[in-house]
Amino acid sequence: MTTHAIRGTFFDFVDDPWNHVGDEEASARFVKDGLLVVEDGIITAFGPYSELSAEYGDVETTHIEHRIITPGFIDGHIHLPQTRVLGAYGLQLLPWLQKWVFPEEARYADRDYAIAGTKRFFNNLLASGTTTAQVFTSTSPVCTEELFEEATRRNMRMIGGLTGIDQNAPEYFADTPESFYENSKILIEKYHNVGRNLYAVTPRFAFGSSPEQMEKCQQLKKEYPDTWVNTHISENPHEIRGVLDLHPDCDDYLAVYEKYDLVGPKFSGGHGVWLSDDEFKRIHDKDASVTFCPHSNLFLGSGLFRLGKAKDPAQKVRLSFGTDMGGGNRFGMLQVLDGAYKVGMINNTILDGSIDPSRMATAESERNKLSAYRAFYSITLGGAEGLFIDDKVGSFEVGKEADFVALDWTQGPAGADWHSQLIADGGDPVTVDDAANMLFGIMIVGDERAVDQTWVMGEKAYQKAAEVEPTFAAV
Amino acid sequence: MTTHAIRGTFFDFVDDPWNHVGDEEASARFVKDGLLVVEDGIITAFGPYSELSAEYGDVETTHIEHRIITPGFIDGHIHLPQTRVLGAYGLQLLPWLQKWVFPEEARYADRDYAIAGTKRFFNNLLASGTTTAQVFTSTSPVCTEELFEEATRRNMRMIGGLTGIDQNAPEYFADTPESFYENSKILIEKYHNVGRNLYAVTPRFAFGSSPEQMEKCQQLKKEYPDTWVNTHISENPHEIRGVLDLHPDCDDYLAVYEKYDLVGPKFSGGHGVWLSDDEFKRIHDKDASVTFCPHSNLFLGSGLFRLGKAKDPAQKVRLSFGTDMGGGNRFGMLQVLDGAYKVGMINNTILDGSIDPSRMATAESERNKLSAYRAFYSITLGGAEGLFIDDKVGSFEVGKEADFVALDWTQGPAGADWHSQLIADGGDPVTVDDAANMLFGIMIVGDERAVDQTWVMGEKAYQKAAEVEPTFAAV
Numbered sequence: 001m002t003t004h005a006i007r008g009t010f011f012d013f014v015d016d017p018w019n020h021v022g023d024e025e026a027s028a029r030f031v032k033d034g035l036l037v038v039e040d041g042i043i044t045a046f047g048p049y050s051e052l053s054a055e056y057g058d059v060e061t062t063h064i065e066h067r068i069i070t071p072g073f074i075d076g077h078i079h080l081p082q083t084r085v086l087g088a089y090g091l092q093l094l095p096w097l098q099k100w101v102f103p104e105e106a107r108y109a110d111r112d113y114a115i116a117g118t119k120r121f122f123n124n125l126l127a128s129g130t131t132t133a134q135v136f137t138s139t140s141p142v143c144t145e146e147l148f149e150e151a152t153r154r155n156m157r158m159i160g161g162l163t164g165i166d167q168n169a170p171e172y173f174a175d176t177p178e179s180f181y182e183n184s185k186i187l188i189e190k191y192h193n194v195g196r197n198l199y200a201v202t203p204r205f206a207f208g209s210s211p212e213q214m215e216k217c218q219q220l221k222k223e224y225p226d227t228w229v230n231t232h233i234s235e236n237p238h239e240i241r242g243v244l245d246l247h248p249d250c251d252d253y254l255a256v257y258e259k260y261d262l263v264g265p266k267f268s269g270g271h272g273v274w275l276s277d278d279e280f281k282r283i284h285d286k287d288a289s290v291t292f293c294p295h296s297n298l299f300l301g302s303g304l305f306r307l308g309k310a311k312d313p314a315q316k317v318r319l320s321f322g323t324d325m326g327g328g329n330r331f332g333m334l335q336v337l338d339g340a341y342k343v344g345m346i347n348n349t350i351l352d353g354s355i356d357p358s359r360m361a362t363a364e365s366e367r368n369k370l371s372a373y374r375a376f377y378s379i380t381l382g383g384a385e386g387l388f389i390d391d392k393v394g395s396f397e398v399g400k401e402a403d404f405v406a407l408d409w410t411q412g413p414a415g416a417d418w419h420s421q422l423i424a425d426g427g428d429p430v431t432v433d434d435a436a437n438m439l440f441g442i443m444i445v446g447d448e449r450a451v452d453q454t455w456v457m458g459e460k461a462y463q464k465a466a467e468v469e470p471t472f473a474a475v
Numbered sequence: 476m477t478t479h480a481i482r483g484t485f486f487d488f489v490d491d492p493w494n495h496v497g498d499e500e501a502s503a504r505f506v507k508d509g510l511l512v513v514e515d516g517i518i519t520a521f522g523p524y525s526e527l528s529a530e531y532g533d534v535e536t537t538h539i540e541h542r543i544i545t546p547g548f549i550d551g552h553i554h555l556p557q558t559r560v561l562g563a564y565g566l567q568l569l570p571w572l573q574k575w576v577f578p579e580e581a582r583y584a585d586r587d588y589a590i591a592g593t594k595r596f597f598n599n600l601l602a603s604g605t606t607t608a609q610v611f612t613s614t615s616p617v618c619t620e621e622l623f624e625e626a627t628r629r630n631m632r633m634i635g636g637l638t639g640i641d642q643n644a645p646e647y648f649a650d651t652p653e654s655f656y657e658n659s660k661i662l663i664e665k666y667h668n669v670g671r672n673l674y675a676v677t678p679r680f681a682f683g684s685s686p687e688q689m690e691k692c693q694q695l696k697k698e699y700p701d702t703w704v705n706t707h708i709s710e711n712p713h714e715i716r717g718v719l720d721l722h723p724d725c726d727d728y729l730a731v732y733e734k735y736d737l738v739g740p741k742f743s744g745g746h747g748v749w750l751s752d753d754e755f756k757r758i759h760d761k762d763a764s765v766t767f768c769p770h771s772n773l774f775l776g777s778g779l780f781r782l783g784k785a786k787d788p789a790q791k792v793r794l795s796f797g798t799d800m801g802g803g804n805r806f807g808m809l810q811v812l813d814g815a816y817k818v819g820m821i822n823n824t825i826l827d828g829s830i831d832p833s834r835m836a837t838a839e840s841e842r843n844k845l846s847a848y849r850a851f852y853s854i855t856l857g858g859a860e861g862l863f864i865d866d867k868v869g870s871f872e873v874g875k876e877a878d879f880v881a882l883d884w885t886q887g888p889a890g891a892d893w894h895s896q897l898i899a900d901g902g903d904p905v906t907v908d909d910a911a912n913m914l915f916g917i918m919i920v921g922d923e924r925a926v927d928q929t930w931v932m933g934e935k936a937y938q939k940a941a942e943v944e945p946t947f948a949a950v
Binding site for chain 2: 083084085086087089092119120122123124125126127128150153154236237238241295298299300301302303304325329330331332335338341342344345346347348349352354355371372413414415418419421422440441444445447448449456459460461462463464465466467468469470471472473475
């Protein structure tokens with residue numbers, strides 16, 4: 001048994017900040033000089049150094065200074081085999097898939113390409129501060145195998161599964177209901193709950209899975225009720241129309257997944273841009289989950305997710321945030337927060353009633369504002385709740401797995417450094433409010449350059465390179 | 476007289492790509508192995524190395540390899556004294572000004588603070604690849620003086636002027652019509668057309684300038700007809716309502732500036748999010764200009780600029796792009812392109828008719844799509860046209876000033892490097908289309924990390940630091 005400790009400034013959450021409007025700091029836990037004790041990757045003690053040093057003073061300790069340590073970021077929705085084609089030009093969802101995505105994803109049937117791409121995928125995650133992700137793969141089992149093999153080597157908690165599509169895809173890429181069922185079964189038995197791996201039955205989306213493939217999903221979930229279910233929902237108006245044409249017995253998109261008994265705990269639907277109030281209500285009632293992917297929704301022109309509606313206390317849904325890389329054009333969750341903030345603010349142009357007074361909705365508008373508390377909750381503890389793994393990760397609670405990042409608030413693009421000195425007189429954060437202001441600066445003025453270190457199960461998995469100064473001409 | 480040359484791969488524009496729908500490369504000029512000859516900062520020859528080497532082979536030459544060299548970026552709208560407060564939390568335009576902006580801008584009345592802030596401002600511009608900007612200052616002449624003094628030291632072409640606000644601002648910050656007039660006059664006579672400096676009569680916006688201050692602007696423009704006019708227009712619905720309450724004789728926001736004879740050549744209005752079709756038409760008819768600031772419009776929740784409308788061939792307006800730093804939360808024009816692309820795509824969710832068939836507008840939708848051609852045109856030659864300085868900068872045309880950037884398409888956040896290898900087999904660009912694809916990657920997958928060097932008047936003003944490799948745990 002290996003025991004060691006990390007000393008530093010810690011920031012995590014004990015509750016959802018949306019439950020504390022006007023008093024959000026009540027949801028956060030800030031320990032200016034804290035100690036995190038880790039045994040075999042699991043947190044066994046956490047609190048102020050002054051309280052724990054008597055008991056743990058002799059434990060080997062790494063002191064991380066001048067950083068804010070938060071739980072590792074959780075990406076609720078990302079496509080491993082799109083690592084190379086993120087940010088392709090000019091098309092909405094359906095033509096974008098045909099032109100850019102399927103040809104690249106098909107390459108992951110080749111073992112060597114899959115290994116190389118998967119290695120880059122994990123490096124990019126760690127360099128962005130992401131320690132857990134819910135991952136789409138491809139129709140080939142090779143891609144899913146490499147996801148779990150690499151996750152095992154890195155000891156990272158990942159959710160994923162063979163990503164079925166048997167219609168509206170090119171012939172060279174489509175699978176069949178039967179192959180999907182057989183391959184999924186083999187992969188579930190080999191990987192689910194082995195190490196930190198978790199398996200998600202993954203019909204790509206209801207537009208790409210035939211009724212026969214959806215029935216196979218239903219069957220898999222029945223045979224393996226402990227598995228996750230991951231898919232897309234209501235991303236784009238054209239897609240919705242296509243889905244409802246395929247399922248004339250369904251009144252809305254969610255009803256399709258309900259028809260196959262998939263909507264409940266451990267179900268996540270990515271995007272949900274066009275979910276109706278009634279669909280949000282049913283997702284709430286069934287304790288299912290939605291993933292908000294702002295950069296993708298903007299980049300593909302899908303639309304503006306109604307964050308303030310998803311967080312309506314009368315019918316709040318579980319919510320993770322996702323990059324949706326490559327539909328989203330950024331790998332990092334810090335960049336996602338920038339996009340999420342902007343989507344919320346743009347929604348408020350409508351909800352503040354300044355254009356159309358009949359659409360004024362003050363409380364929903366307030367919930368659209370992504371403070372640093374709401375933002376960092378959403379990519380740590382909130383993301384864990386959204387993926388039904390908050391018993392395992394997402395905070396520094398004793399018993400959880402020790403995944404965390406050390407953030408340097410002075411690092412970022414031009415301008416970030418001087419901006420950060422506005423807070424705490426340029427020194428370390430003294431109060432929870434200082435820390436929240438620094439985190440807001442990181443997500444809005446900075447980017448993943450603030451990720452100095454990423455730790456997985458109590459071991460350092462990534463260390464950013466030291467900064468080198470640029471040269472300006474003398475003036 | 477100093478003559479020297481730069482050899483490398485050049486990319487600039489000879490026309491507006493929106494004039495060449497379906498054949499945008501006709502607007503661009505790609506010289507794979509080119510030579511740019513500079514005498515005292517002015518371009519005296521430009522073309523393929525093979526054609527110019529006979530004549531200029533003996534000139535001292537800097538060979539910039541494995542980079543795409545474009546004209547320096549032009550920022551049409553930026554606030555110097557907001558350098559430190561970019562990205563402040565949670566408010567729309569008017570309360571944001573009161574809470575965050577005016578207190579910081581007021582500090583620039585202090586000479587030492589203004590000098591320090593201005594130095595950072597220019598460093599941030601150069602590190603972002605920006606060589607020319609149209610700049611708002613503050614109510615204190617000190618800030619405007621330091622803008623032009625630092626621009627002179629760096630030999631950079633800047634447009635700016637004392638930024639008047641005599642109402643709806645705190646007493647400690649407001650000026651008066653008289654002080655604004657007197658100070659503007661002194662500054663115009665001292666700086667306008669001295670070196671590369673250009674003066675803009677700058678009423679902050681019609682909500683902040685009383686009718687008396689607007690009359691002073693009218694008088695200044697009459698006395699100094701060669702000066703520029705820079706202001707804000709139709710940014711936010713609340714602001715528009717406030718302006719029309721102040722000017723009940725005006726039917727729309729533009730009419731206020733028209734009333735004081737300000738709208739014509741050399742007039743730029745920042746934002747224009749809520750401009751009506753009729754206002755766009757009048758801006759076109761009067762040969763005035765608008766500046767599109769996507770990050771600001773998203774960050775402050777102002778709304779979605781109608782790019783495809785501004786580029787309507789029947790009434791196209793001059794258009795520059797701007798950061799609007801600090802309402803915009805990024806310093807660099809490459810980041811602005813990411814935001815502009817997304818605004819265009821989100822507008823298309825409406826214009827494609829998939830939600831409301833009555834709003835379908837296919838041609839306008841097409842014009843909203845920001846290809847790499849349209850994007851880089853907009854921040855180089857297009858930006859120069861938008862600021863009425865296309866006789867001076869914006870392309871490699873002989874006689875123009877030699878401001879340019881050298882872009883490294885492999886540099887950026889996690890994922891950028893492998894993505895860039897999709898093009899030209901991972902080598903240098905061979906065709907104009909390769910170069911455009913690399914530039915699209917820089918603006919969407921990358922960021923200002925791609926700016927390797929920035930040159931001003933033929934001299935290197937900025938060199939990015941060499942990259943250092945991060946460390947990943949062995950797997």
